Amino acid sequence: MTSQPVLYLVVSAAGPAQHIDDLVGLLIADGWTVCLILTPTAATWLDRAALAERTGHPVRVEWRLPGDPEPHPEADAVAVVPATFNVINKWATGVNDTLALGILNEALGAGVPVHAFPRVGDLGNHPAYPGHLRLLRDAGVQVTDLPDIRRDGWQPVVDTLRPTKP
Template sequence: MSRSGPVVGLVGCAAGGVETACESFVRPARARGWGVAVTLTPTAGSWLAGSDELATLQDAAGLPVRVHPRAPGERSPHPPLDCCVVAPASANSVAKLALGIGDNQALTMLCELLGNPAIPLVVFPRVNAAHTRHPAWPGHLAVLRAAGVRLIEGPGVWDLHEPGQAPSNRPLPWDTILAATEYALDGRP
């Protein structure tokens, strides 16, 4: 992959909609001239490994899809990032990131990026109303905001529903996520 345009890291977590990341984020990002380096949490990786989606993601991105950590001394298969997007971000991954828990390759990378002003971080929490009622949830979001994370959330962007009550096949707000990524790459707030 050539390094002519910016490189965006895409971290996909085990949340509904991760299976749409290739068509809805990777291909449009590549059409904008961005490189895309995909990393998946272990559960998201196992979900997509059972289909052709993992190979499709790798082909579309032009880089290996990372799920597992590399061995000591092994070089990263991804180029340096200009921006990183976590979409969809599960409630579990949002909480771990806010607490600094890097217990898999994706979260280790995100914990290293958090608070680095040179590499903007955009996060779309794919959560339901029950997740947001947890007493720790507002604190997790406050920590991420304080670290400069651009959160994609709120009414009109991602309306909250009770578990199992959301409309079926509800699409993720990929257009909003792409726009936030473009703003981040341009250095806009």
């Protein structure tokens, strides 16, 4: 049990994910308990052991087995940073083929506040993307463009999430 608000941070495989440890540090300093859930590709890019040590919680990629205890405390909010084209489109259509998508889908069903910070590049011009983004917004997802991390750093993400704290 934690006295701090719990943020499930879902990380998908786009360039900024390589620096997610910097965001984790800022979120912890801002008073969040951070629990990381990675897409399978993002998991190959990141040092899961170092992130688990930093957060104090296991970094999850795979589903837990039936009967296994939930390794993370209950979420007060969920953020997907960065949200890739693939994640946005699968999530909007209810695909549940990874733990990361399962967490995002469950959060929508449970009414947990959810934020998405897309990083899709030119794929944002694909004809399916605007409709899927609109569907997620209509479902209550707060969508904010991911800032240029090299120029602006992660602080805009932290500032966007701060009002979500209970």
